[in-house]
Amino acid sequence: MTLATAIKTGDVSQLPSRRDEDWRWTDLRGLLRSLPRQPDHADVSTDGPFAGLCGDLFLVPNGFVEGFTHIESAAGEASVAELRFVAADAASIATTVLVVVRAGASLTLLESYEALADGAVSAITLDIEVAEGGRLERIVLAADGPEGVTVSTATVRLAPGADYAQTVLTSGARRQRIETHIAHPGQGASVRLDGVYLLRDQRHADLTTVVTHGGLDGETSQLTKGVVRDQARGVFQGRIVVEKGADGTEARMGHHALILSDKAEVDAKPELLIFADDVQCAHGNTIGALDEAAIFYARQRGMPEDVARAMLTEAFVGEVVDRIDHAGARDVARAWVSAQLGTGE
Amino acid sequence: MTAMLSITNLHATVGEKQILNGLTLDVPAGEVHAIMGPNGAGKSTLSYVLTGRPGYTVTEGAATLNGDDLLVLEANERAAKGVFLSFQYPLEIPGVPALTFIRTALNAQRKARGEDEIAAPAFLKKARETAAALKIDFEMLKRALNVGFSGGEKKRMEIFQMAMLEPRFLILDETDSGLDIDALRIVSEGVNAMRSPDRGMLVITHYQRLLDYIKPDRVHVLSAGKIVASGGPELALQLEAEGYDKYVQVAA
């Protein structure tokens, strides 16, 4: 039961509902009584959030994969790709994009969800493959509208020696889930899996990840931070599975959220399922408010209260942004954080 | 003429608890006054009440700086007027480099006073000179403020911030605690360098050794929420020899 199937069949009973354990905080069945119409072809003339970073452009307006069949980084080469999923109409959009990073190649994938029209229902699927010694840094900026419903599902297969890094930045939607499944073979492969959600009003964002360590000596480092205010709701579901035989695995998962209003909510489920020996796995999960003593300290030095709060909030999220490798993408992420928190100059 | 800092019959509560019980104290411009007193007497509470910490409620009395009512101002407005507190326990500010924190604070103060922001080169030059004088490694100023700093390093950072912000009235709450012998001398020199005819200081301490370096004009004993004795520098020596016994009884 997936949103993609529901859109393809037009059958809303195929939508995931809160009865599914993995969807209990992101109910779609109860939300959508019907699905919007099929989309028309659309022309997009606006720039995406990563314009100016000199990436090859891969445009997917209203779910139509146009002018390319898949994104591929040839062996030994380094490239930057700008992949834009643009909802130009409030339609039902289902699409799949294949991304291949060949052996020894390096790709920076700058992926954006853009809502030119609010109220689209989108099911976006990415199939990602990184071959031996390949490197992929995927930065996702999800800028859905307040009425949009989006489910993005990426399935990532890594070869030994592959290096995969991901940072999801989202301001949420009416309901939104960004899901990542990674098959981690160990043997020199490493994974960084990060996220930032900054939510206000009645927005919802769900970051769900599953990393399955199937081989020796794999490394995963995961850090997600969120800030929710008003009546917004953040969901984090992080699962790391260390299969039998995946000895020597090192996995670290952190999820930390700030709740800035009484009516905002964060639901978190960090899970480590370990079936191997000699592994180092740890997870930390904190949900709280800003440190009032630190705010007083900053105010004693002269900062007005709103400046002090914004500074501490931005610094809280900054730790995740700093982990982005690509300098241009890091700057975009930083500016996005400032804009979301209202601290831009 | 009223003193620079004038506190009259100050009563304050924290939560439900009455901590300050009619505290009266004047610090004229250009003078350094020391406050000594037993643990729990209300010394830090006084510093928080003067700087406007939320949760500290004044129930009676007044406090003015150069004739302006301090108690009606927000904490940041008091800072912009020139009140600086060197905290007994400085806070850690994760993710904010010390220099960024201080520049943000300085510019916020300047803005509140209707002054222009400080230019980045001028700020950096001043930071380098001040750090050198206080024997602070400049690299440390690029790290998140106070995060992972030792107790003594945090105290040194308080004095660094003070020197950068150039406040008009200084409150030092046990700035000597946690400092090694060399650091005590360096920090004291930093404080003495700020002594001037238009600046006042309130130095809270338990030990005479700080007052060997920062020579006070007056010494006050704070016990059970009020000033129970005042005198010249010799009072500190007498307290060191005799303890607080007789003052605790006076207060009770």
Ligand SMILES: Nc1ncnc2c1ncn2[C@@H]1O[C@H](COP(=O)(O)OP(=O)(O)OP(=O)(O)O)[C@@H](O)[C@H]1O
């Ligand atoms: N939030 C609070 N709620 C209740 N009582 C408090 C609170 N904060 C401080 N107190 C009490 O107020 C009294 C005065 O505390 P304060 O920190 O001002 O003492 P002090 O003179 O600075 O002591 P020290 O020399 O140990 O630093 C103490 O009895 C303390 O327990």
Ligand SMILES: [Mg+2]
């Ligand atoms: Mg104290």
